[in-house]
Amino acid sequence: MQPLKIKLNGQKSLYIKWDDGSESEIALKRLRELCPCATCIAERENRSKTYIPLMLSNQVEIANIEQVGTYAIQLTWKDGHNTGIYEYPFLKNLAEEKT
Numbered sequence: 001m002q003p004l005k006i007k008l009n010g011q012k013s014l015y016i017k018w019d020d021g022s023e024s025e026i027a028l029k030r031l032r033e034l035c036p037c038a039t040c041i042a043e044r045e046n047r048s049k050t051y052i053p054l055m056l057s058n059q060v061e062i063a064n065i066e067q068v069g070t071y072a073i074q075l076t077w078k079d080g081h082n083t084g085i086y087e088y089p090f091l092k093n094l095a096e097e098k099t
């Protein structure tokens with residue numbers, strides 16, 4: 001599955017049109033919360049049950065999107081965080097989760 005088109009919707013969500021004709025839209029806040037980089041995964045695992053996510057606006061806005069090979073995109077957030085590599089199947093699943 002490959003994206004034909006990736007577009008930011010006004011710093012609110014990421015829109016992806018896939019090569020099978022389907023479309024995904026994922027809130028940027030959710031993308032940041034689920035950042036797949038090692039640092040963020042470790043941080044999430046170490047959180048207490050009473051953790052309340054507090055996101056600054058520069059943490060949920062995207063400065064740059066870059067393609068990584070043919071399997072993922074790398075998001076650079078406005079706070080400079082850019083180690084998250086979002087693989088296409090991950091993005092597709094995320095968009096289809098009913099939350």
Ligand SMILES: [Zn+2]
Pocket residue numbers: 035036037038039040041081083084
């Ligand atoms: Zn991260």
